[in-house]
Amino acid sequence: MAKASPIQPEWIESTLFAQHHIRAIFTLRRGGISQPPFDSQNFGIGLGDPDANINENLRTFIRASALPSTPHQAIQIHQTSTLWCNGSGSSHPNEADILLSDQPDTPLAVRTADCLPILLADPNTGITAAAHAGWRGTASNVAEHAIQNMCERGAKKADILASLGPCIGPCCFQIGEEAATALKNCTPSASEFVDNCADLRQINRLQLLQCGLTDTNIELINACTACDNKRFFSFRRDAGQTGRHIAVVAIASKP
Numbered sequence: 001m002a003k004a005s006p007i008q009p010e011w012i013e014s015t016l017f018a019q020h021h022i023r024a025i026f027t028l029r030r031g032g033i034s035q036p037p038f039d040s041q042n043f044g045i046g047l048g049d050p051d052a053n054i055n056e057n058l059r060t061f062i063r064a065s066a067l068p069s070t071p072h073q074a075i076q077i078h079q080t081s082t083l084w085c086n087g088s089g090s091s092h093p094n095e096a097d098i099l100l101s102d103q104p105d106t107p108l109a110v111r112t113a114d115c116l117p118i119l120l121a122d123p124n125t126g127i128t129a130a131a132h133a134g135w136r137g138t139a140s141n142v143a144e145h146a147i148q149n150m151c152e153r154g155a156k157k158a159d160i161l162a163s164l165g166p167c168i169g170p171c172c173f174q175i176g177e178e179a180a181t182a183l184k185n186c187t188p189s190a191s192e193f194v195d196n197c198a199d200l201r202q203i204n205r206l207q208l209l210q211c212g213l214t215d216t217n218i219e220l221i222n223a224c225t226a227c228d229n230k231r232f233f234s235f236r237r238d239a240g241q242t243g244r245h246i247a248v249v250a251i252a253s254k255p
């Protein structure tokens with residue numbers, strides 16, 4: 001009997017972080033076992049996909065990507081509250097759109113399907129953060145909150161690396177007046193990237209520059225989740241019936 005071909009989880013890995021021996025990974029939708037409309041590498045719990053599928057997707061992904069342990073996750077509510085984490089992770093009952101750690105072997109993850117995942121790391125102190133930025137989080141300066149929290153534990157703004165992952169692009173992200181007004185006012189020059197549509201990636205980049213990060217330490221993964229049905233889940237394109245990606249940052253302890 002022919003053996004079923006092994007499932008190969010797919011992801012995009014940050015080249016900027018890799019230069020510093022830090023993992024920053026954005027999963028793609030292919031390479032899991034979930035069935036439509038969650039096909040197939042879904043990490044979103046409570047959406048209708050059986051938990052057993054999500055747990056299997058996670059196990060397969062951790063093994064294939066050689067992450068040091070299970071990522072920490074929290075309940076995301078489009079705000080700026082934080083959760084400091086340590087060691088091997090789980091899905092916490094806490095509400096937090098910013099996960100942080102100052103320990104190695106502590107992968108941090110946010111879930112997205114159009115919102116912008118922001119991964120941050122200071123290679124010198126080993127402080128990491130993962131933030132979830134939709135338009136509400138962006139308008140609340142979630143990126144700046146993440147940086148402030150990192151710096152309170154000793155990270156230096158000029159050293160912090162940022163990778164801004166796949167999200168809905170300005171080609172597809174039509175917004176209403178409330179969102180437009182909030183986004184235009186969240187950081188200087190943001191209005192350049194807001195009209196009927198908004199560019200979440202560029203607005204968050206401006207916020208990080210405004211915080212004191214350097215342009216060379218900010219990486220943009222220029223992919224639109226709504227345009228690319230093959231690689232990405234998109235909440236807006238799929239009218240809410242879709243899976244979730246995870247974006248994971250992790251520093252492994254030195255051998």
Ligand SMILES: [Zn+2]
Nearest residue numbers: 171172224227
């Ligand atoms: Zn698009």
